[in-house]
Amino acid sequence: MIKIQGLHKSFGELEVLNGIDYEVKEKEIICVIGPSGSGKSTFLRCINMLEDVTSGDVFIDGVKVNDAKTDINAIRKEVGMVFQQFNLFPHMRVLENITIAPIKIKNMNPKEAQTLAHQLLKKVGLGDKANSYPEQLSGGQMQRVAIARALAMQPKIMLFDEPTSALDPEMVNEVLDVMKQLANEGMTMVVVTHEMGFAKEMGDRVLFMDQGLLVEEGTPEQIFNSPQHERTQAFLSKVL
């Protein structure tokens, strides 16, 4: 579903990704772990072209994403993204945050969009917050709204960029629970995370990245119980 070939990304002199090859299959939950600065987030952001790639290719459903002829906005409709800092639109109520994209981009009828938004809010456990503003919510609530906002475009793939890293510890689980629910419904997900518990429990595949390289890849059992590479072992010994 997502195919990445020889992906390189550099910011000026700094090489952030040094050639990544990977293929994500439909309905797979991919968890990307690794130390900070390893290029995990950049890797994720290259998938929906929030960063343009220096060389290499990204394909989604067979369509080359990093092609000038590709309508990137059409691709992004199919690929939802959740950010570390939530990035809710502070000038809009929760409901408008969720409905603006379907209404403006998919030309969905506003009534229909609102019905969908209410359903999604119920799903993330915030049925009573439709008329609140983001600043009236807690971090965990904001992130759940952000997930609902991305889901409102009915994407085929969801990208999560450290979705729980900016949260107070007691709010982490409420967000992870929503993500688990989503995974169980068969969403294809790529999750950059520091939550090893989530990766272990929910990941179909776990990717360990370090210094811009995909060092090791495997099932959670393989990565967490018998890591082959010494950098993986060193990292896991620090975080587990």
Add this chain to the structure above:
Amino acid sequence: MDFPDIRWDIIWNYKELFIRGIWITLALTIVGYLGGIVLGLFLGMGKLSKKKWIYYPSKYYVDFFRGTPLLVQILLIHLAIIPAIFGHSLGYFVSGCVALILNSAAYNAEIIRAGIQSIEKGQMEAARSLGMPNNMAMRHIILPQALRRMIPPLGNELIALLKDSSLVTVIAANDLLYAGKVVAGAYSRFWEPYITVAILYLFLTFFFGKIITYVENRFSNSFVPKQKKGMFSIRR
């Protein structure tokens, strides 16, 4: 120091002239201000453009109008540019409005550019990640937030423009300062007309200042609408 005996009756005799001057000054200020905001919005976004053929004209425009005196711009526009384009003058009011719009647009462009740049990068990224094209994200996500941050500096611009509008007196515009000049010329007395003009400008800036404070409070910090208290309170 030699204080003259003040003769307010002179001012009273010319009250129509002063009242007309107030209206002209207000009209010049408001037209110049609104036009300057619209043009400034395009220039400000132009200065943020990655396309060179948009960026450089916007940049040079702003540099020129901020780097030359408004007085010179008014004379150039009224005596040279408008006659060159239309073959004749279009009158002081058109020239004055054009000069004030063009000038204030340059200052507003910088305010608008800074306002847009002050919005966190994540807002644009979130909008784009949902599939919004750049222009749509700008209109629905970035500008509504940026406009709030622009309110205080744009308010200062309004007061500055009101006072700067007095420069159109040099092209014989019937503005407030011009009324004072006429009276001063007619009687060769300077205290009464110019004190009157000063006080009237002070009233106008005070009045505008009140409006700005109201707008600033209305849109301060929080995006959550303030609950109105009292018998007309709206419950949500």
